[in-house]
Amino acid sequence: MNDLIRPSRVVEVLKKFGLAPHKGLGQNFLVDAQALEKILAAADIQGNELIVEIGPGLGTLTRELAKRGRFVVAVEKDKKLTPVLTETLADYTNVQVIVQDALEVDWEDCLKGQPPPYKVVANLPYYVTTPLLMGLLESRVVFSRLVFLVQQEVALRMQAKADTPEYGALSLAVQYYAEVKVKAVISPRAFFPPPRVSSAVVELKVRECPSFFFGLKDERLLFRLIRAAFGQRRKTLANSLTAGGFLRSQVLEALNICHVPPATRGEKLDLAVFIALAQTITRLREE
Numbered sequence: 001m002n003d004l005i006r007p008s009r010v011v012e013v014l015k016k017f018g019l020a021p022h023k024g025l026g027q028n029f030l031v032d033a034q035a036l037e038k039i040l041a042a043a044d045i046q047g048n049e050l051i052v053e054i055g056p057g058l059g060t061l062t063r064e065l066a067k068r069g070r071f072v073v074a075v076e077k078d079k080k081l082t083p084v085l086t087e088t089l090a091d092y093t094n095v096q097v098i099v100q101d102a103l104e105v106d107w108e109d110c111l112k113g114q115p116p117p118y119k120v121v122a123n124l125p126y127y128v129t130t131p132l133l134m135g136l137l138e139s140r141v142v143f144s145r146l147v148f149l150v151q152q153e154v155a156l157r158m159q160a161k162a163d164t165p166e167y168g169a170l171s172l173a174v175q176y177y178a179e180v181k182v183k184a185v186i187s188p189r190a191f192f193p194p195p196r197v198s199s200a201v202v203e204l205k206v207r208e209c210p211s212f213f214f215g216l217k218d219e220r221l222l223f224r225l226i227r228a229a230f231g232q233r234r235k236t237l238a239n240s241l242t243a244g245g246f247l248r249s250q251v252l253e254a255l256n257i258c259h260v261p262p263a264t265r266g267e268k269l270d271l272a273v274f275i276a277l278a279q280t281i282t283r284l285r286e287e
């Protein structure tokens with residue numbers, strides 16, 4: 001039994017090191033064995049895998065990752081937690097703790113010399129979920145799976161389908177890179193201190209080469225299109241794409257070829273249509 005999952009033990013450890021949870025760093029420590037089990041079930045770690053953990057905190061999840069995987073690289077921003085992690089992870093020789101802001105990590109550089117397969121498993125600090133997630137998806141390292149505990153509302157946005165209130169640029173970006181599934185909803189009571197909102201375990205099965213998978217020629221153009229379409233949500237697509245720097249004549253022609261009425265709004269279109277539009281604009285530019 002991992003004693004760090006007990007709320008009384010978390011309080012004891014914090015007291016011993018003279019620490020208090022740092023709100024600004026999103027320190028809500030996991031204190032629920034069932035929630036921990038749900039993360040591990042979604043992660044489905046194999047003995048040959050290298051696991052990246054962001055924000056090990058007191059080392060509760062880290063220990064479980066180390067028991068299951070080949071090696072764990074844990075990136076923690078709060079250097080005050082170093083003596084805690086040195087003690088709680090003393091028996092785990094396959095863990096490397098890196099004290100750094102995970103937003104500043106070059107993942108390719110960080111994992112140099114470590115053979116794949118790689119996965120990421122983390123109870124994320126909520127204030128940086130989106131940039132951390134996009135940094136991982138856009139890096140050239142292929143993580144086969146990302147399993148995160150995030151705010152439930154963010155998990156629903158990641159998984160959302162077109163024409164629903166949660167749908168937006170984040171849904172499209174994440175669904176381009178990965179197959180997304182919300183695996184479990186976790187109550188605030190599973191954390192110390194409890195956050196104000198519910199959380200969810202979300203699993204992202206990452207596509208090895210999304211541009212090849214979708215037969216897409218110009219990935220950057222797709223993301224420019226998505227940003228433009230959602231940058232000005234209330235505008236029609238014809239107007240928002242033109243305002244986003246696309247040539248109006250090419251926008252109108254591409255919308256026509258893809259059977260999208262120019263007065264449609266971005267939130268009505270699914271990823272397949274955005275990809276078709278990107279491909280068409282690329283072709284029109286080449287003509």
Ligand code: SAM
Pocket residue numbers: 025026027028029030054055056057058059060061075076077078100101102103123124125126128
């Ligand atoms: N993994 C632990 C657990 O499950 O109990 C702690 C999770 S807590 C929600 C988030 C952790 O991320 C904290 O330890 C916090 O210090 C760390 N953190 C916050 N911002 C970070 C950043 N930018 N880079 C790396 N770690 C960060």
